Amino acid sequence: MTRVRTFARQIWQVASIPLLAIVLAFIVAAVVIVVSSVFTSSGFEPLLPLAAYGSLLAGAFGSGTGIANTLVAAAPLILGGLAVGLGFKAGLFNIGVAGQFLVGAFGAAVVGARLADAPAAVAVPLAMVAGALGGAAFGFIPGFLKARTGAHEVVTTIMLNNAAVLLLTWAVNDLVRAPGFSFPRTGEIGNSALPVLLGRNLHLGIPLAVLTVFVVRWLLERTTIGFEIRTVGQNPNAARYAGMRPIFIIALTMTLSGLLAGVAGAIQMLGVIGFYAPGITASVGFDSIAVALLGRSNPIGILFAAILFGAFRAGAPLMQIETSVPIEVIDIIQALVILFLAADLIVRRVFRIRAPKVELTELKTVTQSWGGAASGTPPP
């Protein structure tokens, strides 16, 4: 009994702030929905949030299809969340998941289309590897620049996101456009599509994403590299003093982070979208940040946070159709969750929770200023 109690208390200590942050975010978003309902044609509707949240829930979990959609939406978020979370562990903020995701999706689409007629056992792994390598390469650039020159990864990755959209559009238009379609896109992926395991759309990428959670957990907690990543994140100077190479670790972490984001793009491409066309959504990028923060950079936490946000994305269309509350309310909720996590003081005040005895350090180590703390001075 007491062991169960202690265990429950431990869980509560870790999960209470994230859970209450979600509750608070939903309350504040409800206020936004009610206030903004005044400006619509239907007029002031005090009960609109309940209806909206009801159909959000129904859309996400109300049926077999709903649950399947939630899991399909969660899979890239798990990988994207791991990508951001891994960066956090090393004190890096990878906002570039959106761009790395696109490059990964593009790589998988191009190689997948090329191997459309090859046996699936060859085509699927190769297309996945192409996506992973594309993402890794796109993560390596800001990692290398941060490590060598101190260019802040937040700005460089966002610039790379914008550049990726433009350059991939150009690539689809001029380099790999498939003939026979009225708009620029890549060819059919044929046998490279991820096999559907269950139902209509539960593809192989979902178990793969869950497996990756445990791989990343193992990497962080059981390997030397993982130890070095965490040490660099907490104190780069101490890490250097202890003989580690923060510069190498920073470049490596960003590359691995990009690789995870690239895999996210690849499974989305090979499991859901099927072809690359300009304008495919990359909302996974910013969702991943919220997922990583909500999961406190802990792989298991990220798994649950990703399922939650997957549910939001899966349920939101039904909400917009049934209650005409715009889908963008999900972004608002997300921002609020991040707000309440970044400023957990607010949550503590509202719900009167004392500060935990064991200080949670994940968020403290994220970042300081332009290329200062984490990179240190480049070597002479």
Added chain:
Amino acid sequence: MEWLGTFLRLIWELAVYLVTVLPDMLPIILFLATPLALGALCGVIGERSGVVNIGIEGIMLTAAFFGYLTGFALHNAIGSGPSLALGIVVSVFVGALLGLVHAWLTVSVRADQIIAGTMMNIAAFGVTGYLNRLIITPSGLGGAGVITPFHLPDGVANLPLVGPILVMFFDQGPIAMSVLFIVIALQIALFRTKWGLRTRAVGEHPKAADTVGIDVYRQRYQNVIFGCALAGLAGAFLTLESTGSFQNGMTGGRGFIALAAMIFGRWTPIGAFGGALLFGTATALGVVINVRVPEGDLGTVLKSIPTFWYAALPYLMTIVILAGVVGRSTPPAADGVPYVKEGKS
């Protein structure tokens, strides 16, 4: 050796081409640089006092939206001119209000500044997209249009040397025109006034500033709010002076390019303005090359570069500049570090 000759000739032709189109490019450059410059000034003022703000993008976007919304809602009632003027006021006010939020989060709550800024960006995207879909799109109506730019008398442009410069700065709408004055005023304020001295003290060594009686928190609040008001003005420029419409995510990374301009300008107003002009030039080049195709081989070469590469140029340039310059320029010492007063925790 023939290719070398061709290459040198092309470089020479490019230089000649740039000199000939420059007078026509100048007004476009300032036009494109205006939101970047105002955003960069927001960064300078905040970071000189020790607060990093990567939420400039979101603040610009939100201010752009509410400025547009004001014109959209009022132009039938009070006429387009007054509603546009009111829209600018609303934009600046919204910017300042978001500055207050950012200051509260970073100074009082001591939240991670980068995450607070990211939150601002996501929230801005969500709130503006939400309200856009809820209010503006279903109405099917347009906004209040754009502020009519000021035109210099025809003779001015033909003056040698000064003519194009005058046109660049004064053949513009009021916001673009005011940028130069704001830059000069801030440059003087930051390095020649009590406010500037206090700002720099708080940003370099808050503890020392506190010891001599400067209220660190108050100074940071003031600077962040004032800076974000400028970012709000940048937002007003986008919807009320430049495009006359609002699209989701229309800032398109300008808030981040502004940060690169700030770093490029080594945290000084004039330097940041220079950085913004540089990015404006990069963007304008892509436009001009397609409108006035140079003759001969140079034209063939430049036209063979896909337009998407020109569009990506400012972003790629930001990366190169950050990588090349940031290592050698020093941010304010206490930039991004929350200050904890002694005896408080």
